[in-house]
Amino acid sequence: MQKICLMGGTFDPIHYGHLVVAEEVRQKFNLPKVLFIPAARPPHKTDQDITDATHRVNMVRLAVASNPYFAVSTLEVARQGLSYTIDTVRQIKQLYQTEKIYFITGADAVLQIINWKEAAQLLSMCTFIAATRPGYNLNNLQSSLASLPQDIIERILPLEVPALSISSSDIRQRVREGRSIKYLLPEAVEAYIFKNRLYTCHN
Numbered sequence: 001m002q003k004i005c006l007m008g009g010t011f012d013p014i015h016y017g018h019l020v021v022a023e024e025v026r027q028k029f030n031l032p033k034v035l036f037i038p039a040a041r042p043p044h045k046t047d048q049d050i051t052d053a054t055h056r057v058n059m060v061r062l063a064v065a066s067n068p069y070f071a072v073s074t075l076e077v078a079r080q081g082l083s084y085t086i087d088t089v090r091q092i093k094q095l096y097q098t099e100k101i102y103f104i105t106g107a108d109a110v111l112q113i114i115n116w117k118e119a120a121q122l123l124s125m126c127t128f129i130a131a132t133r134p135g136y137n138l139n140n141l142q143s144s145l146a147s148l149p150q151d152i153i154e155r156i157l158p159l160e161v162p163a164l165s166i167s168s169s170d171i172r173q174r175v176r177e178g179r180s181i182k183y184l185l186p187e188a189v190e191a192y193i194f195k196n197r198l199y200t201c202h203n
């Protein structure tokens, strides 16, 4: 495969914000495949309770089933431990023998990228797509990456996507409070959450 696109996340749970971003990127860059990669344990969320990986993977599977370009990878879950993107990108490069790797992040995540493990190396291995997200300003990107060389900074491409002010944290809180989550995420995922009684107490 010549090009592959990765979308990392906790997906606790996956929602339309994730799906809209992935579909926009796929079409804009004419990508044959977008792989959603649920993290086993994100390094920046070690102080939070995260739902079992099996549930998160199942929900991503349900959410992407109707899109022939989308698939799920359990590579990070299988690796266990903290999920560092650089390790994932190295594994993907080996597995798919691909020439070009795209990696999707939302505006909040990309502003943190400088703190990721082996950030400069990671940026040299893939093209990052930074999708707009309500509440986060991509204009701060240049200053947050100021310590990196210009040619590396240029590997991050900002992309305007239809703004959806949806987050997994908000969905979890809504379930906890007994409020509706309808229209924020695919119906099959909503049904899965209720069937498995996810998010009803803490987390």
Ligand code: ATP
Residues within 6 Å of the ligand: 008, 009, 010, 011, 012, 016, 017, 018, 021, 104, 105, 106, 107, 108, 109, 110, 131, 132, 133, 134, 164, 165, 166, 167, 168, 169, 170
């Ligand atoms: P949480 O509130 O638990 O952090 P989240 O909604 O931010 O969940 P993540 O799994 O943390 O979802 O995000 C995975 C990736 O998707 C990140 O790069 C994040 O920036 C991006 N993303 C999530 N929601 C949106 C959205 N509504 N618009 C654009 N990008 C998003």
Ligand code: MG
Residues within 6 Å of the ligand: none
């Ligand atoms: Mg998040």
